[in-house]
Amino acid sequence: MTTATLKPRRRLVAKTGLIIGLTLGGLFAGLPVLWMLSTSFKPNGEVFANPPKLISENFSFDAYTAILGNGAQLRFFLNSYIVAIAVTILTLLVAVLASYAFSRFTFPFAKTINAVIVSVQAVPPITLVIPYFGLVVALGLYNTYPGLILTHMVFTLPYAIIMMTAYFNTLPKELDESVKVDGGNSWTALWRILVPISVPGLIAVGVYTFMISWNEYLFALALTRTDDMRTVPIGIQLLMGQHSYEWNQMMAMSILGSIPVLVLFLIFQRRFIGGLTSGAVKA
Amino acid sequence: MTSLTVEKPPPAEPEAPTRTKNTLAKRLVPWGYLSPTVVLIVLLMVVPIIMVISYSFRDNVIVQENSVFAGFANYTEVLTDPDFLAALKNTFIFITVSMVAHLLLGLGFAMMLNSGMLSGVTKAIFRVVYVLPWLFTIAVIAVIWRLLLDPSGVVNYVLQTLGVISDGVNWLGDPGSALWVVTFVNIWSGYPFFMISLLAGLQGIPGELYEAASVDGANPWQKFWNVTIPQLRPVIISMAVLDLIWTSQQFALIWMMTGGGPLNSTEMLSTFTYKLAFSEYEFATASASAVVVLLLTMILAFFYVRQQRER
Numbered sequence: 001m002t003t004a005t006l007k008p009r010r011r012l013v014a015k016t017g018l019i020i021g022l023t024l025g026g027l028f029a030g031l032p033v034l035w036m037l038s039t040s041f042k043p044n045g046e047v048f049a050n051p052p053k054l055i056s057e058n059f060s061f062d063a064y065t066a067i068l069g070n071g072a073q074l075r076f077f078l079n080s081y082i083v084a085i086a087v088t089i090l091t092l093l094v095a096v097l098a099s100y101a102f103s104r105f106t107f108p109f110a111k112t113i114n115a116v117i118v119s120v121q122a123v124p125p126i127t128l129v130i131p132y133f134g135l136v137v138a139l140g141l142y143n144t145y146p147g148l149i150l151t152h153m154v155f156t157l158p159y160a161i162i163m164m165t166a167y168f169n170t171l172p173k174e175l176d177e178s179v180k181v182d183g184g185n186s187w188t189a190l191w192r193i194l195v196p197i198s199v200p201g202l203i204a205v206g207v208y209t210f211m212i213s214w215n216e217y218l219f220a221l222a223l224t225r226t227d228d229m230r231t232v233p234i235g236i237q238l239l240m241g242q243h244s245y246e247w248n249q250m251m252a253m254s255i256l257g258s259i260p261v262l263v264l265f266l267i268f269q270r271r272f273i274g275g276l277t278s279g280a281v282k283a
Numbered sequence: 284m285t286s287l288t289v290e291k292p293p294p295a296e297p298e299a300p301t302r303t304k305n306t307l308a309k310r311l312v313p314w315g316y317l318s319p320t321v322v323l324i325v326l327l328m329v330v331p332i333i334m335v336i337s338y339s340f341r342d343n344v345i346v347q348e349n350s351v352f353a354g355f356a357n358y359t360e361v362l363t364d365p366d367f368l369a370a371l372k373n374t375f376i377f378i379t380v381s382m383v384a385h386l387l388l389g390l391g392f393a394m395m396l397n398s399g400m401l402s403g404v405t406k407a408i409f410r411v412v413y414v415l416p417w418l419f420t421i422a423v424i425a426v427i428w429r430l431l432l433d434p435s436g437v438v439n440y441v442l443q444t445l446g447v448i449s450d451g452v453n454w455l456g457d458p459g460s461a462l463w464v465v466t467f468v469n470i471w472s473g474y475p476f477f478m479i480s481l482l483a484g485l486q487g488i489p490g491e492l493y494e495a496a497s498v499d500g501a502n503p504w505q506k507f508w509n510v511t512i513p514q515l516r517p518v519i520i521s522m523a524v525l526d527l528i529w530t531s532q533q534f535a536l537i538w539m540m541t542g543g544g545p546l547n548s549t550e551m552l553s554t555f556t557y558k559l560a561f562s563e564y565e566f567a568t569a570s571a572s573a574v575v576v577l578l579l580t581m582i583l584a585f586f587y588v589r590q591q592r593e594r
Contacts, residue, residue: 021395036430126576
């Protein structure tokens with residue numbers, strides 16, 4: 001009897017505790033982001049106003065127009081798009097071929113090569129950036145798009161191959177074998193059958209690849225020199241030095257620089273998280 | 284160095300073998316598909332690692348035409364450098380504190396989101412909010428927190444209003460607090476990945492296990508320790524080792540928030556090595572430091588691989 005009367009009460013306490021916990025966690029996660037948004041709409045003089053205000057009376061888009069009206073800042077965006085899109089296309093292309101080999105063929109050293117690919121992910125970028133600098137200078141790729149695109153692939157390719165192989169493994173082999181029965185070879189089986197039905201997997205891998213390249217910082221810093229070759233993350237840093245802390249513009253630039261990743265994530269959230277956890281945790 | 288990759292011609296194209304039913308050609312088919320990957324791995328991994336090891340045993344590399352053999356001199360220089368030892372200590376604190384906090388926050392948030400008491404919409408909204416910090420690039424996270432932590436910023440305002448501190452604290456300018464502050468920011472930016480993985484892990488635990496525990500009269504606390512934790516153990520361990528590896532590679536956050544200062548208080552192995560190479564142009568010494576970093580990472584990676592095998 002007593003447990004029956006206690007239960008709804010305990011449940012209410014538990015639920016209240018849960019809501020409080022969730023809200024505190026939400027504030028911890030969300031408030032810094034909200035403050036960034038708020039600051040981007042303030043005049044710079046009011047950024048450190050005391051007491052702080054979430055929405056200024058002088059609310060304006062000036063910081064955004066300042067960034068978007070500045071050719072040098074737009075160039076950072078152009079560079080980031082060129083590099084990230086090229087990295088995504090090349091990574092998908094190379095990864096699809098490699099994953100096909102791992103998923104559909106048995107060949108000597110397959111396990112060894114797979115282990116090497118997995119271990120590439122652990123190699124510290126700071127160890128690689130020094131020889132990359134030497135290599136990129138020697139190849140004449142210093143301060144160029146190809147230099148950045150090529151080096152970014154060391155991060156994106158292992159993930160993409162692991163995730164795509166896992167995806168191909170979920171597809172029945174009978175599918176591509178039916179093409180071979182009809183006289184087609186493995187190449188046609190890959191491009192006519194496997195790739196078209198793997199679009200969800202390709203999207204998840206592509207989104208992740210784009211994010212890695214868009215966010216990459218160390219190689220972009222060390223392997224480019226002139227402002228016209230810098231990407232968005234470096235652009236944000238340059239803004240920090242150049243304009244003696246135009247905080248509102250820095251926040252506007254940060255938001256504009258985050259939009260591609262935010263949009264991609266929100267659209268593909270479910271597929272993306274599914275692909276990521278299956279690829280990363282089972283890797 | 285590039286000749287290394289040229290010497291390894293990509294094997295036959297995949298079209299040829301099937302036409303000629305030749306078994307040798309057939310055996311080459313998978314290698315045809317793998318060839319771009321093999322070329323890239325050799326160019327981006329094998330060659331650079333050989334290069335950095337050879338740099339580390341030489342002097343005057345990259346910046347001068349003629350480098351000379353230097354034996355272990357670069358290693359002795361790095362390993363006896365007090366700044367390197369400080370960086371090693373800071374990196375150790377930074378990665379272990381971050382990992383423990385990532386795990387606790389990630390598990391706490393994942394369990395709240397997995398609770399049966401919430402509606403689907405509430406869960407979806409909170410999940411997006413909780414993932415937010417992870418969606419911003421480190422450069423953005425660094426500037427957000429520099430804004431918040433500015434001596435006249437909103438963090439000091441809130442703490443002063445609450446009476447926690449009396450004067451504005453220069454969080455990033457004080458050698459006593461800077462390391463803890465960058466660690467905190469790293470915790471904020473990194474827990475969502477733990478949360479997502481642990482949430483997937485929680486959803487994979489069969490409900491019957493909890494039902495059986497209920498039948499045995501277990502309370503929620505006992506269920507947590509006897510069902511949840513043992514079931515999540517493999518995910519927790521691999522995430523923990525991966526997190527140590529990733530956090531040890533963190534460069535952008537430190538570089539943009541403190542640059543390793545003040546007074547080396549936030550110097551990490553990554554920033555120390557970067558400065559040697561790209562600020563002081565001591566590429567040979569930097570290479571020795573980079574090889575030490577690689578070896579330390581390999582120890583962690585070894586544990587990760589062993590853990591994966593046991594699963």
